[in-house]
Amino acid sequence: MKRRRGGIWLALAVVLLAVGAWLMFTGQGDEPPPQAPKVDFPRRMRQEEWKRAERRRTQVLALAPDAGPTEATPRRPRDPVLAALPRGKGKSAVVIEANALRHSPIGELLVDCLMRDGGKRMDAFRQFSGVDPLQDLDRLVITDDGLILSGNFGNARFKELFKERVSSDYGPGARVYEPGSIVVTLPDGGTGRGQGDETVATWNDQLLVVGDTPGAVKDVLDRVEGRGSDEPPVISEGSTYGEMYGVVSVEQLARMLGRDQPELADQLREVADSVELHLDARSDVAMVAEIRGSDEAKVTDLGKSLGAALSVARLKAQADGNKDLAQLLDFAQVQPDGSEFKLELAVPIDAIRERLAFCRDAGQPPREAGMQP
Amino acid sequence: MRPLFGIAGYVLREAASRKFILAFMVGITLLLLVLSLSLKLEVLDGALAATRLFGNALNHRIVAVDVALRPLYMACAYVVFYGGILFGIVACSDFAPSLMSPGRIEHLLALPLQRWHILGGTFLGVMTLALCGAIYGSGGLLLIFGVKTGYWTLGPLIAALLACASFAAVYAVMLTTATLVRSAALCAASGFLLLVGGIIAGYRTPISRVFEEGLGRRLFEGVTLLLPRLSSLANASAELAASQPLEVKSLEMLLAGVLVFGLGALAVGFWRFEGKDY
Numbered sequence: 001m002k003r004r005r006g007g008i009w010l011a012l013a014v015v016l017l018a019v020g021a022w023l024m025f026t027g028q029g030d031e032p033p034p035q036a037p038k039v040d041f042p043r044r045m046r047q048e049e050w051k052r053a054e055r056r057r058t059q060v061l062a063l064a065p066d067a068g069p070t071e072a073t074p075r076r077p078r079d080p081v082l083a084a085l086p087r088g089k090g091k092s093a094v095v096i097e098a099n100a101l102r103h104s105p106i107g108e109l110l111v112d113c114l115m116r117d118g119g120k121r122m123d124a125f126r127q128f129s130g131v132d133p134l135q136d137l138d139r140l141v142i143t144d145d146g147l148i149l150s151g152n153f154g155n156a157r158f159k160e161l162f163k164e165r166v167s168s169d170y171g172p173g174a175r176v177y178e179p180g181s182i183v184v185t186l187p188d189g190g191t192g193r194g195q196g197d198e199t200v201a202t203w204n205d206q207l208l209v210v211g212d213t214p215g216a217v218k219d220v221l222d223r224v225e226g227r228g229s230d231e232p233p234v235i236s237e238g239s240t241y242g243e244m245y246g247v248v249s250v251e252q253l254a255r256m257l258g259r260d261q262p263e264l265a266d267q268l269r270e271v272a273d274s275v276e277l278h279l280d281a282r283s284d285v286a287m288v289a290e291i292r293g294s295d296e297a298k299v300t301d302l303g304k305s306l307g308a309a310l311s312v313a314r315l316k317a318q319a320d321g322n323k324d325l326a327q328l329l330d331f332a333q334v335q336p337d338g339s340e341f342k343l344e345l346a347v348p349i350d351a352i353r354e355r356l357a358f359c360r361d362a363g364q365p366p367r368e369a370g371m372q373p
Numbered sequence: 374m375r376p377l378f379g380i381a382g383y384v385l386r387e388a389a390s391r392k393f394i395l396a397f398m399v400g401i402t403l404l405l406l407v408l409s410l411s412l413k414l415e416v417l418d419g420a421l422a423a424t425r426l427f428g429n430a431l432n433h434r435i436v437a438v439d440v441a442l443r444p445l446y447m448a449c450a451y452v453v454f455y456g457g458i459l460f461g462i463v464a465c466s467d468f469a470p471s472l473m474s475p476g477r478i479e480h481l482l483a484l485p486l487q488r489w490h491i492l493g494g495t496f497l498g499v500m501t502l503a504l505c506g507a508i509y510g511s512g513g514l515l516l517i518f519g520v521k522t523g524y525w526t527l528g529p530l531i532a533a534l535l536a537c538a539s540f541a542a543v544y545a546v547m548l549t550t551a552t553l554v555r556s557a558a559l560c561a562a563s564g565f566l567l568l569v570g571g572i573i574a575g576y577r578t579p580i581s582r583v584f585e586e587g588l589g590r591r592l593f594e595g596v597t598l599l600l601p602r603l604s605s606l607a608n609a610s611a612e613l614a615a616s617q618p619l620e621v622k623s624l625e626m627l628l629a630g631v632l633v634f635g636l637g638a639l640a641v642g643f644w645r646f647e648g649k650d651y
Contacts, residue, residue: 020637021630028602
């Protein structure tokens with residue numbers, strides 16, 4: 001009897017151990033777990049960005065004819081685009097690294113969007129202007145007074161492009177195309193002559209400057225040639241990290257917030273002096289905004305308000321079942337540091353891909369048509 | 374069932390008389406008290422705006438409170454899991470050997486009990502002890518952070534329960550060892566070995582790739598197939614504590630597998646105990 005009962009326990013043990021092994025094997029699964037999302041925020045200059053900045057120091061300013069003995073040491077080469085940026089407090093400039101962005105996942109999505117007509121418009125522009133925006137454009141700078149485009153414009157047909165404008169040389173290698181009289185169609189169907197509204201300038205086939213007024217464009221050229229003010233540009237070389245970076249005026253940012261968060265926008269206007277933005281698009285889109293102000297206590301309060309707003313947005317996304325948005329807001333954080341704070345936000349590339357899916361779909365022929373013999 | 378509970382009560386009374394276990398409970402209480410009195414958390418609309426421990430600012434980031442507490446809950450889950458099992462191995466290693474010591478075992482065998490009741494009751498008593506400790510520690514932590522931040526989650530409590538389930542498998546092997554050799558040190562060693570084996574079993578797939586194709590790999594896969602995947606459960610408990618998505622395919626099956634392994638090990642102990650002459 002004792003031996004029989006012992007046998008039952010042993011048989012039960014064998015069965016239980018076998019069932020346990022099967023349950024654990026099935027429960028764990030032998031497939032590797034999916035990678036947790038990881039976002040690389042642009043917080044400082046990376047090695048490749050220092051190298052890029054070094055490669056861009058191509059301009060050596062000639063010494064002024066009346067330069068004294070103190071000016072005898074050769075000047076350090078500089079980046080003409082950074083030199084062209086506005087100077088002084090309250091000015092804004094945002095640099096888009098068009099070439100880097102074009103080769104990033106989000107850039108590819110945007111190119112897909114642009115090329116959804118099969119690239120016909122892009123080809124037409126290329127043939128008409130001699131400029132291939134996908135190859136020749138390096139950087140695009142948006143300032144308060146206009147645009148600055150940098151790249152290789154050696155093949156551009158500026159003379160044909162701006163033939164209706166009044167052109168003149170403005171220093172070595174620079175040419176300004178001021179708005180000339182143009183033929184316009186009047187509301188009654190007739191035609192009349194009017195004045196173009198933008199001034200364009202070129203500099204050494206490297207820069208194309210578009211401004212609201214001839215004065216604004218000439219100011220840019222003056223700064224490039226070292227004739228402007230001695231103040232440093234709004235973006236220093238040490239801040240040229242990310243695929244998009246720059247200094248945005250507080251008013252602009254407050255206007256963006258104003259629609260949904262009017263109180264927060266007012267607080268931003270009151271407290272912040274400047275907002276520096278950096279955006280990384282090498283995989284997911286990650287943004288770091290550095291907000292500075294003069295009153296440390298108020299800046300900290302603003303950081304807390306922004307952190308709370310992000311937390312509420314995340315809770316709302318979770319409640320609405322918007323998993324992607326909730327996941328990206330997991331990475332959102334505010335990092336106070338005295339009279340400034342850093343705000344970090346991320347958007348997973350898959351979320352952007354979903355939003356831009358209509359572009360890719362619109363560019364492809366209907367599936368049914370392809371199936372027909 | 375009454376004999377089982379009787380033995381379990383006997384084990385619990387013995388545990389209560391041990392200063393080592395009492396000191397552990399007092400330690401947990403003190404830790405929770407210190408944490409509740411010294412930690413100041415400033416929460417603003419669900420965002421953790423400031424953290425102060427003993428008056429010193431700890432964290433400068435302003436993030437959603439559950440995101441901020443995630444690493445803390447994960448760390449606590451790992452400490453409760455591995456720390457709890459290790460403490461359980463050391464603290465409970467001599468319960469079974471002392472019950473089976475000459476003089477006491479004869480007395481127990483003379484009682485109107487079946488033999489498996491003695492082992493089953495010891496197992497039940499130790500598991501009750503482990504469960505109480507886990508619920509006390511994780512519940513206290515949950516209460517402190519819940520009151521201080523307004524963020525309530527059952528994650529840490531579930532993580533502690535998973536740790537208990539894992540300890541059940543470990544203690545079943547320790548109990549079975551006690552039926553083979555009446556030594557507290559060897560019982561603890563078997564528990565420790567199973568813990569290490571269970572950690573390895575959780576990572577059996579990546580580790581098996583280190584072995585060359587052939588007998589060595591097959592042997593490794595065969596042995597680790599039977600062992601409880603303790604590290605997988607530890608990871609799952611940390612993920613649950615932090616409200617993160619689980620990496621395992623099915624937690625229920627994994628948990629059931631570990632518990633069934635424990636029952637299997639216990640059945641081996643019953644078989645051995647039934648056939649042993651005292």
